[in-house]
Amino acid sequence: MITAPNIILAAGGTGGHMMPAEAVADILQEKGYRVSLVTDKRGEAISNVMTDIDKYVLNASSHMGGGLLSKIKSLVSLMSSTLHVRSQFRREKPTVVVGFGGYPSLPAVLAARSMGIPYVLHEQNAVLGRVNRWMAKKAQVIALSVENTKRVPEGVPTIVTGNPVRKLISKLSNIAYALPLGAGDIRMFVMGGSQGARILSDVIPAAIASLSKEIQGRLDVLHQARPEDVDRVRHAYADANVKAEVKAYFEDVGSILLRTQLVIARAGASTLAELAAMGRPAILVPLAIAADDHQTANAKIVSDAKGGWVYAEKEFTVTALAERLQKMLKDMGELRDGSDGIRTIARLNAAEDLAALVINICDEES
Numbered sequence: 001m002i003t004a005p006n007i008i009l010a011a012g013g014t015g016g017h018m019m020p021a022e023a024v025a026d027i028l029q030e031k032g033y034r035v036s037l038v039t040d041k042r043g044e045a046i047s048n049v050m051t052d053i054d055k056y057v058l059n060a061s062s063h064m065g066g067g068l069l070s071k072i073k074s075l076v077s078l079m080s081s082t083l084h085v086r087s088q089f090r091r092e093k094p095t096v097v098v099g100f101g102g103y104p105s106l107p108a109v110l111a112a113r114s115m116g117i118p119y120v121l122h123e124q125n126a127v128l129g130r131v132n133r134w135m136a137k138k139a140q141v142i143a144l145s146v147e148n149t150k151r152v153p154e155g156v157p158t159i160v161t162g163n164p165v166r167k168l169i170s171k172l173s174n175i176a177y178a179l180p181l182g183a184g185d186i187r188m189f190v191m192g193g194s195q196g197a198r199i200l201s202d203v204i205p206a207a208i209a210s211l212s213k214e215i216q217g218r219l220d221v222l223h224q225a226r227p228e229d230v231d232r233v234r235h236a237y238a239d240a241n242v243k244a245e246v247k248a249y250f251e252d253v254g255s256i257l258l259r260t261q262l263v264i265a266r267a268g269a270s271t272l273a274e275l276a277a278m279g280r281p282a283i284l285v286p287l288a289i290a291a292d293d294h295q296t297a298n299a300k301i302v303s304d305a306k307g308g309w310v311y312a313e314k315e316f317t318v319t320a321l322a323e324r325l326q327k328m329l330k331d332m333g334e335l336r337d338g339s340d341g342i343r344t345i346a347r348l349n350a351a352e353d354l355a356a357l358v359i360n361i362c363d364e365e366s
Contacts, residue, residue, distance in 0.1 A: 012102010013042025023164035040104035081107035124269035126297035162347025205236035281338025307342025
């Protein structure tokens with residue numbers, strides 16, 4: 001009996017790593033391949049991603065940015081996790097391992113390299129991440145999301161596939177961007193991301209409170225805030241008499257984006273890929289502490305395409321945002337131009353192209 005090739009996807013436990021992995025997993029499964037996921041406890045906790053595939057959950061943790069003791073703990077965790085993954089691979093005999101970056105992907109890629117299993121790396125950001133840099137030299141190929149990705153080691157084979165987006169987002173990508181008719185509602189979506197969203201909760205409600213009453217009366221805001229910020233953000237919008245829904249997590253992002261005119265967000269790679277696919281212009285506030293300042297590099301691609309407006313954290317003030325919103329929400333031609341601009345950087349076939357790359361390697365190994 002001939003069994004289908006077994007493909008292992010390894011992804012760090014954030015949406016930015018997990019969502020591209022899910023998009024590729026969907027295509028591979030549709031084509032009859034066996035797919036499993038290696039992740040950490042954070043990845044397992046993302047309840048609406050890859051619910052129907054087998055997961056191998058690591059107890060890995062990274063403290064590489066801390067002191068000597070933290071680094072020792074991190075190395076012990078890495079060694080232990082790699083040994084566990086090697087045991088799993090001996091049982092499951094994967095044909096290809098695909099690493100999507102993030103520290104929890106490292107044990108799986110290390111295990112693959114030590115056992116002679118071909119592996120592919122995918123980089124979501126405009127700067128090659130630390131784990132992918134460490135593992136680049138022996139990779140079959142690194143699949144990049146954007147041209148001219150920074151910090152790619154010389155001599156490593158690369159191909160630009162784009163950053164895969166979820167199936168729902170891809171299906172909605174051909175629906176036109178629409179501005180409100182007459183004095184209709186202006187829908188704004190604030191996407192806080194998984195970390196560092198406090199600045200958005202501090203600045204945005206206060207900026208909206210200083211807008212003209214005419215614009216305030218038309219706004220319909222959905223605001224993702226940290227759990228500890230939800231109540232105070234709700235009160236801030238209520239005090240300004242602005243219609244707003246504030247939650248720690250919005251599950252149906254595709255449907256929300258479909259009816260959104262303006263997004264204010266961090267500049268995570270998966271967020272930007274989804275905005276580009278759906279043509280949603282955005283005000284972007286890159287996370288200042290992001291490794292290698294990769295969010296600023298991501299945001300620059302959007303800005304260069306005239307698909308968004310970028311503010312460094314120190315520039316993202318109540319006054320600066322209020323001035324920008326008052327201008328663009330009064331005459332919304334700038335938003336339509338932004339929608340056209342951000343669509344130019346979308347790579348709608350990214351999931352298919354990355355899956356095809358992995359399948360080709362499977363065929364070569366069979």
